[in-house]
Amino acid sequence: MTLDLTPGPVNLRDFETAARDRLDPVYYDYFASGAQDELTVAANEEAFRRHSLVPRVLRGAGRPRLDVTVLGTPAAMPVLLAPTAFHRLAHPEGEPATARAAAAAGVIMIAAMLSTVTVEEIAATGATLWFQLYPQPDLAFTGSLIRRAEAAGCRALVVTADSPALGRNERGDRNDFHDLPAGIHCANMGENGHVRQVVLSPDISWEYLDRLRAMTSLPILLKGVLHPRDARLAVEHGVDGIVVSNHGGRQLDTTPASLDRLPLIAAEVGGRVPLLLDGGVRRGTDVVKALALGATAVAIGRPVLWGLATGGEEGVGRVLSLLRAELDNALTLCGAATPGEVTGDELGGILA
Numbered sequence: 471m472t473l474d475l476t477p478g479p480v481n482l483r484d485f486e487t488a489a490r491d492r493l494d495p496v497y498y499d500y501f502a503s504g505a506q507d508e509l510t511v512a513a514n515e516e517a518f519r520r521h522s523l524v525p526r527v528l529r530g531a532g533r534p535r536l537d538v539t540v541l542g543t544p545a546a547m548p549v550l551l552a553p554t555a556f557h558r559l560a561h562p563e564g565e566p567a568t569a570r571a572a573a574a575a576g577v578i579m580i581a582a583m584l585s586t587v588t589v590e591e592i593a594a595t596g597a598t599l600w601f602q603l604y605p606q607p608d609l610a611f612t613g614s615l616i617r618r619a620e621a622a623g624c625r626a627l628v629v630t631a632d633s634p635a636l637g638r639n640e641r642g643d644r645n646d647f648h649d650l651p652a653g654i655h656c657a658n659m660g661e662n663g664h665v666r667q668v669v670l671s672p673d674i675s676w677e678y679l680d681r682l683r684a685m686t687s688l689p690i691l692l693k694g695v696l697h698p699r700d701a702r703l704a705v706e707h708g709v710d711g712i713v714v715s716n717h718g719g720r721q722l723d724t725t726p727a728s729l730d731r732l733p734l735i736a737a738e739v740g741g742r743v744p745l746l747l748d749g750g751v752r753r754g755t756d757v758v759k760a761l762a763l764g765a766t767a768v769a770i771g772r773p774v775l776w777g778l779a780t781g782g783e784e785g786v787g788r789v790l791s792l793l794r795a796e797l798d799n800a801l802t803l804c805g806a807a808t809p810g811e812v813t814g815d816e817l818g819g820i821l822a
């Protein structure tokens with residue numbers, strides 16, 4: 471018997487390396503890649519490096535509490551699982567493995583409409599879910615998806631607004647990856663024995679959002695907002711929350727880092743609705759920086775996929791526990807007692 475003394479991944483970036491070693495390179499590229507030159511992918515992580523945290527001392531804050539409530543949904547920490555498509559490309563168990571890990575960690579999973587297992591089966595894990603929607607021009611079909619998400623117990627609807635078309639993914643082109651492999655499909659899109667094609671439509675407008683608003687009493691978050699005027703419009707159209715996001719740099723390349731847009735949007739929204747941020751969050755200190763700049767919580771996309779590819783439910787669980795430990799440590803070192811206490815004024819010496 472040989473003893474395995476390798477320590478394994480000790481942070482979220484290590485999980486990417488571990489996942490890369492295990493994954494089919496075509497699927498690795500699908501998960502890792504962004505649009506075109508991937509400038510926005512790089513910008514998202516780079517933006518966090520540009521900011522510093524200035525800790526306060528002798529606050530006697532004690533060990534921080536990490537729990538938050540976002541739009542009525544309690545969570546053990548201000549980190550959600552961003553919606554990402556096609557988890558069965560990462561691990562045969564797919565989304566239910568991710569959901570079990572989210573449930574064990576007490577965090578909210580935003581289930582993607584383009585999951586490879588149905589929302590009902592994901593919900594059967596007992597995880598706390600929100601449901602992400604690509605608004606489909608067929609309103610009746612969209613309505614049926616919303617009804618299913620509601621019936622499955624999803625507690626909010628996350629409407630992705632940054633996808634009037636698919637971003638141009640050149641790694642996918644090089645790999646000729648344009649279809650899911652046999653046996654894996656968009657499980658929520660099944661209808662009378664065939665699978666509906668997802669439509670990313672440039673015709674979706676604020677008027678469509680009004681229709682959605684009238685279709686559900688669930689809180690609605692708009693995902694993919696980068697312009698303060700759109701944030702204002704979102705609030706005017708009755709949205710309950712905003713996800714400041716550039717889709718992990720996978721849609722329009724050369725957009726700014728989502729973190730760099732957060733202060734502008736926070737100033738425009740003025741606390742009327744909670745803001746979430748995703749894109750490039752890899753460290754507990756990144757979470758603190760996002761909180762300092764106006765987010766109530768953040769979401770992570772790729773790190774969850776790296777955990778899933780590396781070790782299924784256990785891998786995702788480890789990603790979440792590492793990030794939790796880092797966040798706990800960062801808040802403690804900042805002298806903050808709760809995530810809500812972190813503000814740009816008091817703690818986040820945001821030095822560009």
Ligand SMILES: Cc1cc2nc3c(=O)[nH]c(=O)nc-3n(C[C@H](O)[C@H](O)[C@H](O)COP(=O)(O)O)c2cc1C
Nearest residue numbers: 501552553554555630717718748749750770771772
């Ligand atoms: C492989 C992959 C698939 C994604 N699928 C979706 C999706 O189906 N719907 C959606 O709104 N966003 C999707 N996203 C974007 C994420 O929700 C999120 O905005 C992004 O991953 C955050 O950046 P990060 O990966 O740097 O954490 C996807 C991202 C990745 C990496």
Ligand SMILES: CC(C)CC(=O)C(=O)O
Nearest residue numbers: 555584633636670717720
């Ligand atoms: C198939 C895509 C629309 C899923 C997605 O959002 C992405 O890969 O970024």
